[in-house]
Amino acid sequence: MTLNGYFDSTFFKDFHRDLAGIVKHLLSKTESSEAIFLSPKRGNSLDLFLEVAEEHGLHFSVTENYDKEVWKRHEGFLNGADRDSWPSYETGHCYPLLIRITL
Numbered sequence: 001m002t003l004n005g006y007f008d009s010t011f012f013k014d015f016h017r018d019l020a021g022i023v024k025h026l027l028s029k030t031e032s033s034e035a036i037f038l039s040p041k042r043g044n045s046l047d048l049f050l051e052v053a054e055e056h057g058l059h060f061s062v063t064e065n066y067d068k069e070v071w072k073r074h075e076g077f078l079n080g081a082d083r084d085s086w087p088s089y090e091t092g093h094c095y096p097l098l099i100r101i102t103l
Contacts, residue, residue, distance in 0.1 A: 009039070010039045010049040011042050013045060013048055016052040020055070021056060023053070023058065024056045024057065027101070027102065027103050033103075035101040037099040037101065038098060038099075039096055039097060039099060040092060040096050040097065041091075042093060050099070058101050059101070059102050059103070060100060063097065066098040074091075077089035077094075078091065
C-alpha cells in the first residue's frame with residue numbers, strides 16, 4: 001500500500017501529531033507500505049513534522065532530485081530561465097521534496 005499526499009499537510013504545525021499518528025495507523029495495516037509526501041521545507045515546518053514522525057516510531061528519507069523534469073524546472077526557476085513565469089519562486093517555500101515514510 002502506498003499513501004500519497006500533497007496538500008500542505010506538513011505546513012500546519014498544529015496538526016503534525018495527528019498527521020503522524022494517522023500515517024502510522026495506516027502504515028500498520030500492511031507490512032510493506034510507505035507514505036509518500038511531496039512537501040517544500042516551508043521554513044522549519046517540514047523538519048518539525050519529521051521530528052514528530054520519528055517520535056511516533058516512523059522512519060523517513062528525503063530526496064531532493066527525484067525527477068529529471070521537475071529538477072530541470074526547479075533549476076530554471078533558480079537561474080532565471082523560467083523566472084518570468086514564477087517571479088517569487090523560492091526553493092524553501094516552493095520546491096517540493098520527496099519524503100518517503102515507513103514503519
